[in-house]
Amino acid sequence: xxxxxxxxxxxxxxxxxxxxDAACADALRALRAGGHTVAFVTSxxxxxxxxxxxxxxxxxxxxxxxxxxxxxxxxxxxxxxxxFGGPSACRLAxxxxxxxxxxxADALRAxxxxxxxxxxxxxxxxxxLIVACDESGGRRVLFAIESLDRAGVHPGDxxxxxxxxxxxxxQRAAIEAAAAAALAHVRGTxxxxxxxxxxxxxxxxxxxxxxxxxxxxxxxxxxxxxxxGALAAGLALGGEIPAFEARRxxxxxxxxxxxxxxxxxxxxxxxxxxxxxxxxGVAATLAEALRGAARGEGxxxxxxxTAVTTDARDGARAVIVI
Numbered sequence: 001x002x003x004x005x006x007x008x009x010x011x012x013x014x015x016x017x018x019x020x021d022a023a024c025a026d027a028l029r030a031l032r033a034g035g036h037t038v039a040f041v042t043s044x045x046x047x048x049x050x051x052x053x054x055x056x057x058x059x060x061x062x063x064x065x066x067x068x069x070x071x072x073x074x075x076x077x078x079x080x081x082x083x084f085g086g087p088s089a090c091r092l093a094x095x096x097x098x099x100x101x102x103x104x105a106d107a108l109r110a111x112x113x114x115x116x117x118x119x120x121x122x123x124x125x126x127x128x129l130i131v132a133c134d135e136s137g138g139r140r141v142l143f144a145i146e147s148l149d150r151a152g153v154h155p156g157d158x159x160x161x162x163x164x165x166x167x168x169x170x171q172r173a174a175i176e177a178a179a180a181a182a183l184a185h186v187r188g189t190x191x192x193x194x195x196x197x198x199x200x201x202x203x204x205x206x207x208x209x210x211x212x213x214x215x216x217x218x219x220x221x222x223x224x225x226x227x228x229g230a231l232a233a234g235l236a237l238g239g240e241i242p243a244f245e246a247r248r249x250x251x252x253x254x255x256x257x258x259x260x261x262x263x264x265x266x267x268x269x270x271x272x273x274x275x276x277x278x279x280x281g282v283a284a285t286l287a288e289a290l291r292g293a294a295r296g297e298g299x300x301x302x303x304x305x306t307a308v309t310t311d312a313r314d315g316a317r318a319v320i321v322i
Contacts (some may be wrong), residue, residue, distance in 0.1 A: 003075035004031055004101065007089035008042035008049050010063050023213045023221065024084035025205050026229030031081075032056070034237070039075045041068065042085075049084075068092055083189055083212040084231055086190045087112055090212055102188045102236035111187075111211050124161040125197040128155060128216045129179050131230060132241045135187050139180060140241050143220045145253075154273040155194070156215065157297040159293075162223075163284060171197060171204070176294075178204040190232040198273070223251040223282055252281040254293035288294060 040055035082093035146164035194208030255275035279296025
């Protein structure tokens with residue numbers, strides 16, 4: 001592909017925004033470094049990816065069918081890369097009658113039209129697997145992020161850790177088999193697979209599949225020493241999965257809430273995201289990573305022997321002693 005149109009994310013909103021912007025900027029750099037002519041469209045003039053130096057031509061336009069159709073007519077791209085604009089960009093790209101880079105149109109439609117799954121399993125374990133998928137069907141789990149809250153809490157509201165801290169080696173085969181089955185028809189991307197493990201630890205079920213950039217991919221980029229945006233762009237163009245050394249540190253993601261600003265808001269956590277941001281703790285031990293992430297949000301954990309519960313209501317699943 002010599003001419004590529006990249007659809008970026010729109011304005012930052014809760015659950016989607018800045019993490020897609022950073023991945024998009026990395027992808028634009030990688031595409032141009034590979035000799036491709038790149039046109040980029042976004043509706044957010046404040047995004048890092050809208051820097052004119054990153055693309056051959058940048059459009060600040062509404063992300064709707066009319067605007068994108070006009071850009072396609074003007075640029076005549078050989079293909080469209082929608083993975084960095086989230087589900088909205090993928091839906092728009094499917095309507096533009098141009099070849100897509102990355103997952104096939106059928107794979108995108110299957111993910112976009114998948115039924116919602118509401119979890120209320122207080123004792124289940126939830127994982128997000130970040131998986132690289134190449135065009136030949138090869139797959140590699142890059143990172144596994146464990147939610148330390150019960151499975152019914154939105155992943156963005158949960159305290160999360162990587163590498164997973166409660167998954168036994170015997171469970172990994174079942175987890176990876178479930179993810180592989182879900183990704184059977186997904187090619188040319190870095191996907192996020194949501195897996196829930198039942199109370200007994202015997203069954204692993206896939207409850208969500210995101211074959212485009214997700215906020216957890218952004219976490220992997222920040223702490224894993226690899227640019228997931230550049231990697232996804234390379235895979236979308238038919239590249240192979242590169243070898244890299246996984247980071248050995250513990251990483252904890254701690255959500256930031258602002259219920260004090262909105263006293264009438266329902267503070268109960270569930271399937272709808274309510275956090276406004278997050279803090280990241282990186283350290284050689286889980287205890288140090290937990291303390292660092294908590295400090296970043298203004299919370300202070302006690303010293304050695306402190307018990308940290310991630311859900312104080314009845315049915316709390318995770319109690320960690322540090």
